[in-house]
Amino acid sequence: MGDDSIEVTATCVRIPVVKGHSESVYVELKSDFELEDVRKLLAEAPGVTLVDDTAAQRYPLATEAADKPDVFVGRLRRDLGNERALNMWIVSDNLLKGAAWNAVQIAEYFAAKQV
Structure with a gap:
């Protein structure tokens, strides 16, 4: 467009x-962050599979998420226009990880916490 x-x-x-x-997905955080901290948090999150290896060109693919219950997250990168913003790519099997399954998991979580 000729405008740097x-x-x-x-x-x-x-x-x-x-x-x-x-x-x-674009996320704005309250404060600055380190990408490695975000990667660690996602890698340890239950139900999340981190696929974020840019050197090997590995990132989440819908075809690889098929028939798996996890949510796959990758392509983590800072936004160019906001230092507190994060861009990421998220995929999942919409038949296994959709609204109904999420509702069951949320109910199980609250039942276990007796909230």
Whole structure:
């Protein structure tokens, strides 16, 4: 566009899948962060599989999430226009990890905590 002052964080995906959904997610945090801290937090989160190896070009694919109950997260990167913002790519099997399954997991969590 001829204007170097325009900053864009772009994610483009064009692949048909039988089942699954993929999302490019933008998150603004309260304070600055280290990407390694975010990676560690996600790697330790139950139900989350971190796939974030840019050197080997490994990131979450809907085809690899099919038939698996986890949510796959990767392509973690700082936003170019906001130092407190994080961009990530998230995929899951929409038949296994959809609204109904989430509701069951939330109910189980609260039942275990007796809230």
